[in-house]
Amino acid sequence: MVDISVIMGSESDRSIANRATSVLEKSKYTYEVMVISAHRNPEELDSYISSTDAKVFIAIAGLSAALPGVVASRTKRPVVGVPVSAKLGGLDALLSMAQMPPGVPVGSVGIDNGANGAYFALRILDLIDTIKA
Numbered sequence: 001m002v003d004i005s006v007i008m009g010s011e012s013d014r015s016i017a018n019r020a021t022s023v024l025e026k027s028k029y030t031y032e033v034m035v036i037s038a039h040r041n042p043e044e045l046d047s048y049i050s051s052t053d054a055k056v057f058i059a060i061a062g063l064s065a066a067l068p069g070v071v072a073s074r075t076k077r078p079v080v081g082v083p084v085s086a087k088l089g090g091l092d093a094l095l096s097m098a099q100m101p102p103g104v105p106v107g108s109v110g111i112d113n114g115a116n117g118a119y120f121a122l123r124i125l126d127l128i129d130t131i132k133a
């Protein structure tokens with residue numbers, strides 16, 4: 001059982017993922033970290049999403065950042081997108097995750113802001129806890 005899934009599109013996104021996990025480490029929630037690209041490993045991504053019981057996803061990617069949107073298309077659970085400034089200052093990735101078609105939402109945070117991706121995921125989990133109590 002795991003509360004939060006952190007997925008990055010490439011090992012090259014690791015430093016931004018670390019900003020998220022530094023925050024998650026100090027929380028009471030559990031998390032797992034995966035490197036899976038929607039573009040490069042679509043089948044692996046599908047099978048991972050259908051197997052994990054994470055309640056919320058943090059999807060981190062640069063360039064043409066399909067990853068958060070593809071995750072959102074495969075689960076009804078919330079997806080927080082973190083755009084990475086690999087090129088174009090990260091504007092390409094930000095727009096890729098912000099401009100999702102209606103019905104497939106990704107909640108994007110600021111460019112390279114892995115910490116806020118984590119804080120937002122924690123707020124979702126805290127809300128679930130409050131409702132259950």
Ligand SMILES: Nc1c(C(=O)O)ncn1[C@@H]1O[C@H](COP(=O)(O)O)[C@@H](O)[C@H]1O
Pocket residue numbers: 008009010011012013036037038039040060061062063064065066067068084086
């Ligand atoms: N945006 C995506 C996806 C995806 O969306 O599936 N897969 C990899 N990438 C991004 O490509 C950039 C360069 O990746 P490499 O350094 O591996 O060439 C990374 O920022 C990654 O998130």
